[in-house]
Amino acid sequence: MDAVLIAAQSGRALAEAARRAGFRPFVADLFGDEDMLEAAEAHHPLPGRFGTGRLGGEAVLGALDALHEQAGGNTLGVILGSGFEGAPDLMARIAARHRLLGGTPETVALLKDPFRFASLCADLAIPHPAVTAGPVADPENHLVKGIGGSGGSHIRAAKRGRAPFGSYLQARVPGRSCALNFLGDGRDAVPLALTEQWCAPSLLRPFRYAGALARGSAEPPTLPPRTVAGIEAAVARLVAETGLRGLASADLIAADDGRWWLTEINPRPGATLDVLDRRAVPLVAAHVEASLGRAAAPGPAPVDAAGAEIWYGAREHRIGPAVAWPDHVRDRPRALSLMRRDAPVCTVLATGPDAAAVKEDLARKAARVRALLEGENHNEHGTRLSERERADRPPG
Known part of the structure; x- marks a missing residue:
């Protein structure tokens, strides 16, 4: 191997x-x-x-x-x-x-520069929220985002004045969050799935990423077919223009009236890998082939719906020395790790016949994780802060 x-x-x-x-x-x-x-x-x-x-x-x-x-x-x-x-x-x-x-440094630099990316979207006739370094007259209608941030933790409501160093302002647009997951081979894009996304807000991070869900193949699509076709065509134009290769995703905001906006491209395998890697051809194998310029559809979409959700601890606790994690839990922290309140603890997975069943199952499984950790020892000290402990603390 x-x-x-x-x-x-x-x-x-x-x-x-x-x-x-x-x-x-x-x-x-x-x-x-x-x-x-x-x-x-x-x-x-x-x-x-x-x-x-x-x-x-x-x-x-x-x-x-x-x-x-x-x-x-x-x-x-x-x-x-x-x-x-x-x-x-x-x-x-x-x-x-x-x-x-995967993507080359030059391609990633272009796609993750908010001002160059906005200009590229304008050139390719792709809807994209307006961006600026500020200041703006209506900060309540803008978000401040960290350049190169991930997971939604870098997004805040904008304030008056210019965006802080390393950040930019993006206009708010109405609608719900979703993403088109795709394979690029430098010339074209092979769509994989349109996933729904949601947040787990905290006091410091109101747009913190929580999870994603892919509907079952027999369910009504998340968005109207005409809208999905427009999104797929736009992503194909971006891939052809930038030469992007490998697994990637396009984050979107879609309104009920059919309008949509591309907010950013994640030029790498993303958080939906657990949800989507259920086809005849494993997605990492498809990623490698696409990176070498040979993208191909990795088989039909799975019949069942699937979802993954990050579980954030409600209070501080230390992981016990022998936690019996259920099979549906991933990203299991090592024994004796100290988890701070609101820090990510693990990822919960679920599958089911449709989106509603998956969401219900995710809620049940998150409750099981909560019950599992309920008896763990809380408020112990003396251990070096882990990345999970720092994840929901303010910068600095």
Whole structure:
């Protein structure tokens, strides 16, 4: 089996998907969760702050080099997950040492620069909310977003004045959040699924990402077919213009009256990997082929609906030494980890005949996780803060 390198804020989903595709994953990430360690051939911890879209440069390079040597000096390439959106310079340094399986640094730099991306959307006649560095006369109608941020934790309501350094203002538009997940081969895009998304607001992070859901193949689509066709055509134009390759997603806001806006492109495998990787061809295998310029549809969409939701702890607690995690739980924190209030604890998965059944099942399973951890020891101290502990703290 070919070895692949993986670097991400959280590498568990990619590691498991790589295993399903027949690869041997060598992973560098922030968390080192129990199930990631089970899936990986080897793991190297990374420093960095969760949710910033940027990981430490020298540490990443050193980790990937070390993992490459552990793989016998022979790896197919490196798959980058979240954490590199704001660092195309680091991507270029990685590409100088290892083959990148996914978007190039130049493509990512273009897609994640909010002003260049807005200009590109205008050139390609793609609806996109107006962006500016500010100030604006109506801040209540704008959001402030961190350049290169991920997971929604970087989004706030705008205030008067210019956007802070490293941020920008984006006009608010009406509608619900969804995403078109696709494969790009540098010339065209192969649509995979239109997923619904929702938030788990906290006091500090009102647009914090919570989860995503893909409807069953027999259900009515999330959006009207004509709207979906327009979105798919727009994404195909973007791929042809930018040369984007590999698994990616297009975040959208869709209104009930048929209008829609493309808010951003995530040029990497995303949080919906757990939801979508249920086809005849494993998605990481399709990602590798698309990265090499050979995108093809990985088989028909699954019959059942599926969803994944991040479970955020309601209060501080320490994970016990032998928690019996249910099979539907992923991203299981290691024993004795200290979880702060409102920090992400794990991911809950569910499948069912339709979207409603999946949402109900996610709620039941989240309740089971809550009950499981209810007896854990709370308010202990003396352990170094983990990335999960820092995730919902204000910057600085």
